[in-house]
Amino acid sequence: MDIYTTSILISIVVYLFVGNYAGRKVKHLEDYFVVGRNAPTLLIVGTLVASVLSTNAFLGETGFSYASQGGAYILWPAIWVAGYIYGALYFGRYLRRSKALTLAEFFGHRFNSKSVQAAAGVTIVLGLGGYLLAVTQGTAVILSQLTPLSYTQGLITSWLCYTLFTLYSGSRGVVITDTLMFLLFTIMSFVALYYIVDTHGGWLSSLTDLINLDSKPDLMTWHGIVGNDTEWQTPRDYFIWSLITGIAWSFVAAVSPWQSSRYLMAKSEHVVIRSACIAAIVIAVSNLALFAAATVVNLSKDDIFPHDQTMIWAAMNMMPSIMGALLLAGVMAAALSSATTFLSLVGFSVSNDIFPQKNKDDKSLLRFSRLVMLIVGIIALIISFFFPPNLFWLAYYVGTVFASSWGPVAFMSIWSDTITPRGAFWGIISGFAGNVILRFCDSFGWIDLPSYLNPILVGGLLSYFVIVIISRRDKVSEIERSRRLALHRTPQHECNKKQAKKTQLVAIAVIIFGLILTTLQLIYYVYPYQLATGTLNPENRLDWFTMEAILALCWAAIFVPWGVVTYRAIEQSYCPKPTLNQAVNQGGKSTQ
Template identity: 45%
Template sequence: MNIYFWGLLVSIAVYLLVGNYAGRKVQGLDDYYVAGRKAPTLLIVGTLVASFLSTTAFLAETGFAYDGYAFLMLALVAINTSGYVIGALFFGRFVRRSKSLTIPEFFAKRFDSRAMQVLAGFTTVIGLTAYLLAVTQGGSILISDVVGIPYGVALIMVWLGYMVFTLYSGSRGVVLTDTIMFLLFTLVSIVAFPYLLGEEGGWNATLSALATSEAKPGIVAWHGMTGEGAYWASGKDALIWALVLGVSWSLVLAVSPWQTSRYLMARSEHVVVRSACISGLVLAVLYVVLMMSGAAVNLVNPDIEVSERVMVWAGMNMMPAFTGTLLISGIMAAALSSCSTFLSLIGFSVSNDIVKSTRWSEQKTLRMSRYIMFFAALTSLILAYFQPPAVMWITYFAGTLFASSWGPVAFMSIWSRRISAPAAFVGMLVGFVINIGAKLLDNAGMVALPVYLDPFILGFASNLICILVISRFTQPTTAALAYFEAIRRTPEEEFDPAEVKKTLVWPVVVMVSGLAIAGLLVVFYAIPYAAALGRDFSLLSGESLLSIGYGTSVFCVGLLAYWQVRRVYGRKAALRAIPTRHSEAHS
């Protein structure tokens, strides 16, 4: 057994120890499902980022960068990270007010409809089972490569690791381990970065060598590789793909159950907004590091057959043993944290949203949740064994299911009085079915969908049309309207002047960071790239526009957050602060 194996073993052991500690704190459903609703900003940031990144980022997307699409991924990320702030401001903080145990339960309350809860529960189970499958495969590939054991044996090891932990500790354990693992893989990604660039003598030399690569021409162009043998025939097709997936994944980050359910654990609405700002900024920075890391491995080994293994190979061959061990342990941490999140949400949805009985006690509900999680984990194990690994594409398929089925319903549940339960039900169902059906037909070769008719777009548009048409002929119930009005009222405790002041700091940090990111990418990417190709630098080149757009998108979401916090909380908080200032003056 090598040092990398022992590193993995230690990380799994820590994971289980934390889970055991958290499991002993579980006293009831609130503890098990939503961590007692007391989580501070750091824990919410940790679980948001850890549950999103998983092996998709560290294995699949870095492999995508290695294949020739490093900066195209940044075009996608520039859009999708906005979903954190948009979701928190226009959906997440309202969901938190509902005091629900799950997001499907929120839909049931909002639309006065048990059927909505069941449908949302089913979509959660189907979508997250696919996502769990992808992440389980990613973790198994990692162990198989590092330890040199058969994929099936590695699969069982990963499965046992997250299954035992999640069954016992629930969301209280998940949020703690997510945060520990988030800190680990973020730190390790940054520490490992210089080693991946060091072969060519640093950033500029690496970028120049990649820009002039003959093996993969265009690997660090804004559009990546295009033409014969590439994923896309032209830069235009590549850009449309990035924009469509970017919008889709911004909706995933805004409304999907494994992201918005984290806000149910938050201590306050201010924690929701702060954590969204920080999470989006962290991802924007981390993706620049990860994508350049994946591309840089080409300069040492351009012949890795399975690109999803590129970071594992780099950790074992391009870094000192200790740093490589930390990197591989960080990737495993990302895998286990996501697996535990998805498995817990599957169990919660089945027991609370699909088969819930009013006759069950809290203890029986807890017991049923654990039984259901076990069978869900067993199902994912069987599927992962027989389904050939395809981490990135399974993840993208599963994620966009929620964008097309939940997106319109989620936002309209907060911002439309007219949307009725029948309209929401049909819209969610149609969006889900159209997305799956179009994807299956496309994969089977029965239809050839152009980039601009992605299954997400077809599902989303069908969903929205159904909602608008059916809402014209149906009415929301009195209970649904009353609940709508109730969640639109901001709780008085959220107007605390001190809390508002602390919250406003983070949008400013995001705005300043966005401007800095834009400037740094122009200086360290667009200008050196043009120089490497012997071109005159232009602010209108694709690389310059990508650099400026990437930072500007970060700036804009910070500006949006600042404006909304001032609008929603600031004025009343300022009025509250006046008596305090007067009393201080008199004293």
């Protein structure tokens, strides 16, 4: 048994051991669903990062950057991670305030409608069921490449691991293992970057060689390789696609069930905001490290196929054996942690939102939830045998469904006093259907959509206009209005100036992060790129009007304002100024 197989087996054993430990702590339904609403910042950050950085990031997206979009993936600002910040400020903390068990239950209670709850539950099952499929296939690919197991055997093995784990431990086990795995694969991402880049004389030397790589011209431009036989015919097409995709995934980060549901577990609203800001920073930096490492692999071997095996090849050929083994254990950990998240959420929605069990005690509900999870897992396994694996595009198609179907409803449920239950119901359905149907027709060549008519955008706009049109014909009831207003009343125990100051430090970190990333991009990418391509201004001055320079500046343009907004929102929400009467009373007491 080689070191790579051994490391993966050890990580799986640790994973199952932790799950068994966590499962023993589950005493009631709230423990199983939301960890007793007592998770600290580290655990929420861990589960946010681990549930999104799955096989799609480590295999699918790294393969994409290696194959054609190296410069684009490194240069483009992480528009989508800003969704964590505004999602926490304008949805996540209110979601936690509701004390719901699931997101679908939140919608059902907010709109006083079982139909809305069921509609949200069905989209979770369909959407996350597809994501679970992608992650399951990703783990099978890893196992088939690194162990004697075949792809089919890898499917069964990975399925057994995450299904048995999730059935027993629920969310309590998921967040603990997510955090352990998050620490492992985040550290190993930077270790991989160090060894891969060091092989070719450091980053600046690697960047120059990549710019001059004959086999892949334009690999390091801001748009990557475009033209015939690619997804994008022109740089403009890629720009539009990247912009729409970035915005769509920011909505995914803000409201999707596998991200925002983590806030239901948070110890406080301060934990929600801190976790979101830290997760945005960690994910952005981790992605940059992974994409840069995968792109540099071209200098050692530029014909790896399938492309999603790029990091597997690098771990086995460009890193010391022990480090490569740890990296692959981290990749496997990321895949399993995401699978547990998706399976648990699908199981929770089926048992709590689609087929709720009334008049049953906690033990009966726990048994039913576990049975449902087992059935869901079996269905996902069966489909995995017949659906061809395509990690990047499958995750991209499935993930963005929630931007279209949930985005408008989620934010309007908090901020609109005119949205009605029928509007919310048909908004979810129309957004989901609009995205999926257009995507289906485009994939089969029945229609040819221009880049500006991306199904994500069309589905989201359709959802919004359906909500507005239908809600105008109805009337918001007093119970719906009172429930929305109740969400805007900050609990007294959250108004703690000491905690608020700590949370504001995280907001300041977001501002500093944006400034540092822009500076690093300019120094270590844009200037060397212009120097190598001969596009610097006279006297070797930077040309600020190239897309590479503009994209580098966008890091600060995105993160600095959101850091400021977060800082002020904390001040306004959790450090209220005393009213005139309170000031008079305090003044009176001070003179006594």
